[in-house]
Amino acid sequence: MESHPMKLYSKQERYFTILASIFAGSIVIASVLANKIVDIAGFFVPAGVLAYSVTFTASDVISEIWGKKRAKDTVLGGFAALFFMLILTQISLVWPKAPFWNQEEAFQTIMGSTSRIIAASFIAYLSSQFHDVWAFHFWKKKTKDRHLWLRNNLSTAVSQFVDSFLFITIAFYGVFPVWPMILGQWIVKCGIALLDTPIIYALVWFVRKKIQEHPESRSPGDGDGRVCRDRESGG
Numbered sequence: 001m002e003s004h005p006m007k008l009y010s011k012q013e014r015y016f017t018i019l020a021s022i023f024a025g026s027i028v029i030a031s032v033l034a035n036k037i038v039d040i041a042g043f044f045v046p047a048g049v050l051a052y053s054v055t056f057t058a059s060d061v062i063s064e065i066w067g068k069k070r071a072k073d074t075v076l077g078g079f080a081a082l083f084f085m086l087i088l089t090q091i092s093l094v095w096p097k098a099p100f101w102n103q104e105e106a107f108q109t110i111m112g113s114t115s116r117i118i119a120a121s122f123i124a125y126l127s128s129q130f131h132d133v134w135a136f137h138f139w140k141k142k143t144k145d146r147h148l149w150l151r152n153n154l155s156t157a158v159s160q161f162v163d164s165f166l167f168i169t170i171a172f173y174g175v176f177p178v179w180p181m182i183l184g185q186w187i188v189k190c191g192i193a194l195l196d197t198p199i200i201y202a203l204v205w206f207v208r209k210k211i212q213e214h215p216e217s218r219s220p221g222d223g224d225g226r227v228c229r230d231r232e233s234g235g
Helices: 005-033 049-066 068-094 104-142 148-172 178-195 197-212
Strands: 037-040 043-046
Touching: 005 049, 005 068, 005 104, 005 197, 037 178, 043 178, 049 068, 049 104, 049 148, 049 178, 049 197, 068 104, 104 148, 148 178, 148 197, 178 197
Parallel strands: none
Antiparallel strands: 037 043
């Protein structure tokens, strides 16, 4: 019995959709969590640092499996989600409060700061994420598809510095000392990138395994990804 085309499509695209959703959700919640500054081993960084680091994990997995075009589409999708959040935040700030609502001042303080943080996120996000996609595929070619751990960490380290410098400067200049936060956030993000390397290997292995279980649902891809590859060669 011939399978329905949409059923074949869903087998292939399910994991991409999940990773892209995690990416978009992480970038949005990171902008809200960044209102709080936390202490991580003596480094003072926005609380959104972990959520934002997840976006690099997701984009690197997408780059490895589906290729550069899909990764860029994911970055643009995350930007759209962030922009939509900014619009909704602005609407909520000007919406008249209920007579019994007594938390308006706190809400305005937190969500008003979120607007500046989102604006900073726009610039830092596009610069760092597109650099990460470019750098990942640059090292992918240089290493001849080997050493995923090296590609992941080299691309992420530079991208995270670009992001930390732009984001902290735009979001917190004049509010907090920026250089200690820039360096602290970059060090913490690099540490997270090192720790998430086994997670990236596991996700790449898992998704490829699931795709190979349904070979009839594969698509040619965009030439950069290797969705049909049997295993990570080397590394």
